[in-house]
Amino acid sequence: MADQQNPNAVKTAQTTFSILEELKERNGATVTDLTDAFDLSKSSIHNYLTTLEDDGYVMKDGNTYEVGLRLLDLGGHARHRERLYDIAKDEVDELAAETGELANLLVEQHGKGVYLHRAHGDDAVKTDSYIGQRVYLHNTALGNAILAHLPRARVEAIIDQHGMPATTENTISDRDELFSHLEQVREEGVAFDDEARLKGLRCVAVPIVNNNDTVEGAISVSGPTSRFQNERFREELPEKLKSVANVIELNITYT
Amino acid sequence: MADQQNPNAVKTAQTTFSILEELKERNGATVTDLTDAFDLSKSSIHNYLTTLEDDGYVMKDGNTYEVGLRLLDLGGHARHRERLYDIAKDEVDELAAETGELANLLVEQHGKGVYLHRAHGDDAVKTDSYIGQRVYLHNTALGNAILAHLPRARVEAIIDQHGMPATTENTISDRDELFSHLEQVREEGVAFDDEARLKGLRCVAVPIVNNNDTVEGAISVSGPTSRFQNERFREELPEKLKSVANVIELNITYT
């Protein structure tokens, strides 16, 4: 996926976070667990862990290390700027639980989408994307739901800035085609994504619009094409999403 | 404060987090802001920031960098293990707002205290402690409130493991003295801290006890000795804390 490595990247910082992410994924791990996962010596992993532990970024429990509470503070700070998170989090969680799929909350920043929250239902697909990840807006249902409710000039500016690279053969990569698609999304109030970003993955998204008629973000449900078919894909899930969005929109207004 | 540096510490990991903490503190900063704050060259800071930005751990907004949303995910994970956080957070925030002081939430882990949450009121003192920080239990009101409600054998074990080093001349450093002090705390239901950990800082704490009579943590209010005097110190704040603790305890039981 064209992951050009910045030659000046501080690799130690990257591995530091790789370790933390791995700890998160495994829900805690021992030194040797991590030596297997990373191509590093036992002692090196150990140095990382003790360093992080001394500063509270990881917690040691017997021989297993876990993500530390100090990250709560940094994360909470980032979150503090995003009021929508507080309002929509529980609803997105519930959406994931009820559908069993992967539910997402995306906001727009500087012309790109940022995942604010993500909840895994029982059958949810695993993806390699992460909270805080920035994605293009033109090639996802979430992004389209947002773009459809931005002024045309703004959308033009975003495309000028970021372009519209194709990631699969279903990606819309023509500007006019995108605009007519967005019009359709605006009319229907729902955006569909048929493997436009990822092969085998379909997605349904609806915008979150406040009472000033400006879009605050979008929520979606995504899952394997096999389970996203016919009425479920075209009617059931869109209806569900619209009702959840409605609840969130009410909470935005009255809090 | 006896900050022995581990000679094998991964310094790059430490500076990485120093930068993030600084970004948090300043609520965003530019490259040059940070060059002044740290003894590093502009290019080096820049390398850190771009590396972190590429991975979503910081966000760039024009020329200022901010703590990124990806940390939300890691922090949220750490928090997930601590149910008390969700339950008590809002109450502690309110406590800080109402008193204007610094309000804290501490839990016990492996014989040490860990700050789960901290809220600054308008007049709150600045301290150098952080969320996730581990502290001794014997020399703070918060710690004493917890210890007072643990079985004596457990307290003995904790002291055996961690000792009871003195940090100011008011620290209790005798075992018998501690136990008689804890008895008093248990009877009164409140722990006071008169500059036992930090010069000039007084603190009032009460335990959070669930319906199994086991202690889940403690909350406190702390501030300068000048403002913590007489009735306010001895009656007003203790009463306030007890009522807040009561609310939290009810929420623990009925959620």
Next chain:
DNA sequence: CTTCGAGTTCAGTAATACTGGACCGCCGTG
């Protein structure tokens, strides 16, 4: 058009992160 300030890029050098081996403590087994 010029100047200034700030961010970014790059190649060389100094610092430091990684390795492998030794040590230690623990648990289960002979």
Next chain:
DNA sequence: CACGGCGGTCCAGTATTACTGAACTCGAAG
């Protein structure tokens, strides 16, 4: 009770890489 194995921790040398400083770019202001 001794032994063996496993995992975590410590340490010194080496190779990687993070840091520097100068040059470049860009935008805003004069």
